[in-house]
Amino acid sequence: MKNETIGTRIRKRRKELRLTQVSLGTKVGVKGGAISQWEDDKTNPKGDNLLSLAKALQCAPEYILYGEDSPSNVEPAAADTKLVPILSYVQAGEWTAESTIRDLEGNIEYLQTNLELSDAAFTLIIKGRSMEPDFSEGDAVVIDPNVYPLPGDFVVAKNGEEEALFKKYRPRGVIDGQEVFELVPLNDDYPTLRSDSVPIRIVGTMMEHRKYRRRR
Template identity: 70%
Template sequence: MIKSESIGQRIRRRRKDLRLTQASLGSRIGLSGSAISQWEDNKTSPNGDSLISLSRELQCSPEFILYGEDSVSNVELAAVDSRLVPIISYVQAGAWTAECTIRSVDGGIDFLQTNLELSASAFALVIKGKSMLPDFSEGDTVIIDPDVIPIPGDFVVAKNGQEEAIFKKYRPRGVINGKDVFELTPLNDDYPTVRSDETPIRIIGTMIEHRRYRRKR
């Protein structure tokens, strides 16, 4: 039954369960009661920081509001020492900077919950492709923090002039012609290495956590 509800219906039900008016809920998250009304009437949908604030006040997870998953974990508050990290696309990651936060992400958002100490600009990325096999399989998820400067051997997300970001291993190559040169290498030898003295590369962030998911056969 919960999954058949709309986003607005779930917001209204949780609000009424907590005996909150639209005006009081709005004031708690810095919005007007009419904004809550528009959510509940499915005229607009919460996203970004508003979605996080709404889930906190309704004492449920953002996933519950967006998708109606009715597991117990989705209707409980996150632990005090945990935070939610937005899962973004490779295209979004390509435009990501250290100044970006969850409010930079439009539309529906999926999240990972973690108790890591991360900057406000941290994000998660679902691995696609085979360039990082065997350590990183397609469908695995990595958490990236743009505030962490990579050291040799770290895995990073970077932009190399293409529309999408890339995920590779970071290897500094020293100073060449007065510039610090590094290369980004795949773990799969079938894919090419990219060098910063041959292609303009911008490091977006450093991997902080790798979540590997077992596949069913």
């Protein structure tokens, strides 16, 4: 139903599973009053609560948030599946190894993966043409801030601008007692950045690349 709200979908799934608000709250790890507020659309589940709620209701978080009419939205995820939040370039620029989805607010979209990743892992949707031809706009990359990059790895980094960057990592050794590296685009039309010329912070290392076919 197009007029369904988040609360309506929570209540519907709870009743389908024959759960009381109290028993659902126990499964999620919150008080029954929180379930009541969610079902009445007074507040919305976020972060870890959203993931726990989706697991308890045996559905995907996307079904709770958006009500997408797809079989995948009403089936429990596989035991080895991890939900990785999709961040904007601005959010990625502020991300650290200590960040988790509980630090995010508002509606969150996720990518599912079976990789073993830290709780700080996130997904970035590629934009722009600086990493063509290997990475096209709209591709998804999964980044783990707890993995240190090796030469040739692809990384997300912050160089003082508002938004993060996605580039190839190339170490240049120790210069004047400082480890120097470059952020290299794959498209020659874009400049290479050096850490001894501009302040650069590595946010995380790419662990997975999903390339999506586009129809023209």
